[in-house]
Amino acid sequence: MNLTNDASVFSNLEKEYPLGSVLKTKVESVDQEHNVLNLTAKDKPITSFKDISVGDVVPAKVIRTRDSYVLLELGEGVLASSFITEALNDYSDKLQDIFSTSDICAAKIQEIDIPNNKIHVSLRTADAKDRYISSIDDLKKGDVVRGFVKNVADNGLHVALSSKIHALVRVSDLSDSYLKDWKQFYRVHQPVVGKILNAERKGRVLMTLKDSEVSGDANILKRFEDIAVGEIYEGSVRRITDFGVFVKLDGCNNIVGLCHHSEISDNKNTSDIQSIFAEGDRVKVKILALDEAKKQLSLDE
Template identity: 25%
Template sequence: VNIGYKADGIITLNELSTDSTKKPKDLFEEGQEIDVYVVKLDDGEGNVVLSTKRVEGLKNWEQLVEKYENDEIVEAKVFKVVKGGLLASVLGINAFIPGSQVTTHFVKDLTPYVDQTLECKIINLDQKKRRLVLSRRVIEEKALEEKVNEVWEDIEVGKIVKGKVARLTDFGAFVDLGGVDGLIHVSDISWKRINHPKDVLSVGEEVEVEVLRANQERNRISLGLKQLTKKPFDSFLETNKVGDVVEGKVVNLVDFGAFVRLDEGVEGLVHVSEISHEHVEKPADVLNVGDDIQVKILDINEENKRIALSIKATTPAPEKEEVKKEVKKAPKKVVEEPAFENEDLNNTLGDLFDIDLEDIE
């Protein structure tokens, strides 16, 4: 290369371009004016050592500074995993991507990222120290934030939405609604009592749920699954009436009776007086939780959603032994009246005492 110096300049292959696959004829033509960087004025043989690669690097640094100031996205080609993160190349300049900035969640093994081209933002740049630090995480977080805002625009209390079960806990199921998680509390999964959400749901399952409550400031959404199914009491009313004998399971025992769960998931009460024809002191004396029993529906209170049941009404009452007692009648007393011959109501005292009054004289 003629640089107007006493000697021509030479550009070695390793100083040609940041792309090692390029050859001189791929980049330049004879007579073309180019910018070069003087590496050495004399290489020991009288030649001036030049570099187009370093010029390209300086121009690329200028581009990076401009992109950094304008908060623009750069493309980084990952070529190595190092302690604490990844090494990547941006416009031929080496850059570092910390492990915490690779994505929004912790990644133990970064090897799969090698040879990938990642869209990143420049979070630290120092041209003098040739330090360039990138982040892919900030781009993902911004995209997630935009997606979350879109989801929230579609969230309304009472609205039916679709989602995918993301994880299960003892207290409920978290559902991904497309970037925002909502919670189905265990009490809102089914009308029936369940021990754990996994009894009804599984991770990855797609579900339709109703939005029960939503608070965007706290980023909380309460969802309901059972609300999209018919209420058990309504189902019970459709298929049962007073007088029917139905199957049930004892679910709770209290001093005043036993609570029995019927097939529809509703619970009715068997009062202690309706357990047996014989006297029962406590329900636990004759029943156990988990017992399968037959009960008769005595009453249905639709307003209060209460059902009165009876066990003893499903069996006939035992016959009572009648004991006949003979009542002995006391004999009537016969009062005999004295008989007087020739009764004379004008009897005198003398007649009564058989005394001759004349003798007294």
């Protein structure tokens, strides 16, 4: 990270700095115990908030990832965070799968909150799949967008469309079908696809997750034809029978597959499926087979 101020270089270090390249460096510190010199080639090291400005793109090292954010180091003792919507190009991904500890990436400074000693950055690139919602002005009625469940409340789901913009999905707008104990079908940080119903009042955004509303205008939801054997999905248990469990797949247009009791994890006793699963349980499944004619899926849990 101390190699250069140009964050783009880290995408292809071998090309930018082939073996034998000559570098002009400065000694930052000396590790007497291990006989190691700590060097920097930066002409403008980041040592405090004063060394950065909003809009700067700087190299950053991943310190850790959590379900909803990435913590990064911009310089010694200078930390920043990137909320999940600002970190991911594709909201179908998981932060832990994209970012690993000690990764170096390009971070764009979005906000410097001096009173609270916080720096917020974006890790998104130019080829981001999901568009970024920076303000309510970026939304209009009928837009289909993706976000992440921030809170499961009595009045519905509160969905984060970005770190600043949140939408409410009222209970009546959650699904076309009746969901008994609907709260069981949703969890915090779960990705969802919705259609904007109202974004006129500042701070008030209403959204629906009904497939009948969303699928007509979006290519975001996967159709049966888009699913392939071997793919892994998260989903919710919709029905439990003696012969298996029916699971509704996340991010798909009302697609439900059957996980036969013989395909349920080996470390679970499948003699009584009802004691293992409950309606609304969150599960991860793998596509085993597709029946194109009957539009049916076979799953492995």
